Amino acid sequence: MYKTMHKIRKTYTSTLFHNGVNISIVKDMLGHADGAIHLRHYIYNIKNDEETDDLVRIALSGNKNIETGNQIKIEI
Incomplete structure (x- = not known):
């Protein structure tokens, strides 16, 4: 698979x-x-x-622990 430099920069x-890097750091x-x-x-x-969907449920619930299928995801 071939990707242009622009696509690589977007990825x-x-x-x-x-993954939590502040937008101002990414910008720099x-x-x-x-x-x-x-x-x-x-x-x-x-x-x-x-x-x-899991991320949206977590954000809207105010609860950091959301059960998804057979797993419980815990946000740290």
Whole structure:
């Protein structure tokens, strides 16, 4: 599979952001002056549908422990 440098930058940026790296740090690492550029053009959802649904349930419940299937996910 071939990926352009632009696609690699998008994957890199999205992975950093979704793993908790502050947008201002990501912005500085990529050499942009404005973090909003990343939110509009670089960051996309790297989770599958089930993981996305779990994250939404956690965010809306206010509860850090959410049972998903046979597992309990605990946010630290």
